[in-house]
Amino acid sequence: MPRERLVMDMRETVVYAVGDVHGCYDQMRVLEQKIQLDAAKFRGRKIIIMLGDYIDRGPQSRRVIEHLMAPPPKGFLRVCLAGNHEVAMLNYLDGYLSREPWLAVGGRETLYSYGVDPAHLANLYASSDEVDERIREAIPAGHIGFLRSLPVMVCSDEFVFVHAGIRPGIAIEAQDEADLLNIRSDFLAAAHRLDRWVVHGHTIVDVPTLDGRRLGIDTGAFQSGRLTALRIVGKYGRLLSSRD
Template identity: 75%
Template sequence: MALFQRSRPPRPTPRERLEMDMEDTVVYAVGDVHGCYKELKSLEEKIALDARQFSGRKIIVMLGDYIDRGPQSARVIDHLLALPPEGFLRVCLAGNHEVAMLNYLDGYLSRDRWLAVGGRETLFSYGVDPARLASIYPSSDEVDRRVKEVIPASHIDFLRSLPVLLCSDKFVFVHAGIRPGIDLVAQDEQDLLNIRDEFFDAAHLLDRFVVHGHTPVDIPRLDGRRLDIDTGAFHSGRLTAVRIADKFGKLIFS
């Protein structure tokens, strides 16, 4: 989306892309949280209960967009910085909203543009009312400085550290999708965070199953070799995970 494009040159360091052997591994992929802490806690409890039937390695893969729009973005990040549920590994991927927040903090995106896509709710979760700050300080630069002071360095470091993709020989986990016909190592990072139509239109041509979020759906359904599990938790109240064990999947809802 043009909304998230930078007006300055992009940061030169690309985000990490992870590859993992998922043989004998049970994976629970979780869709876009968007500040819905209560739904995330509820879903994790159901995942932990479901996982009791399995032995071996268990991984929770978070598909990005932990912030904006919902009411408790700061608390969601605190939660993801803490230990995962007992017996699990947790991998958190980047979403376009994490990148948008960093773009604002780094001066690549205006405050108004970030606030318009959910940044206002994120700042509320840190105890900041940007409209009140703007009424107190006449300088926009001073408002931005005050905003940046309240966001913990650990949260910013977390956002910067997020990899953009996790893959195995059978599956790809990514926020938005991939551009069909291009090797994973050559995928453009902006596509991984933002792509829609080109990915959807060629879902039947994919050589691996792609589990993603980014585009809200009412009910996740397999389309070719892609599965969208973003069920719009911030407005539907329903956060969704898919459990993948071998080649079989099961949906779990908060």
């Protein structure tokens, strides 16, 4: 089933886009509190758009998912987009991806957060299928349902919010889902050709810097300790960080 693509009217709206969390629950909570303080000076609708990759690499993927499943801060709407790491986890759980490729990109840390040590299971059970079965049993059905429900893009007349980016020269409605989740060089090399502002994560940057009409805000929280948000009011943007 293709993931949902949301179209929203962003007029009279304060938008906070948040980069890749990757299991960094503490940084996410700090940044969320800063967003709430910052938003207090604005009137109108307030939306937090999470740009995907909530799991893997960092230490607290389970807590991140539980937090995002709970109601958003008072006075906010929150939209959580899918990232390629959520899709990889689901592909593993559904049997389309073997265990090792997922573990290698951070799945091991995600399983630790659920109290599962895959190496210990591999020692306990002779059958690899049985190890996979035990792992699948450890992930709550509600969490899996949440990951399956995540839309892949939010767009308005002027903005696109997406995990990885878009393929230049292709209409927004015709974008391939795999590109929205995974694209890198073809998108990054063509920022000057975009006809809307694109806010994305997926590709780590030291400092978010506008490049043509795109802004990447994944500051590698799992290694830098810095989770970044972009606040947009009208045509004006401002960066907020969990470490300012």
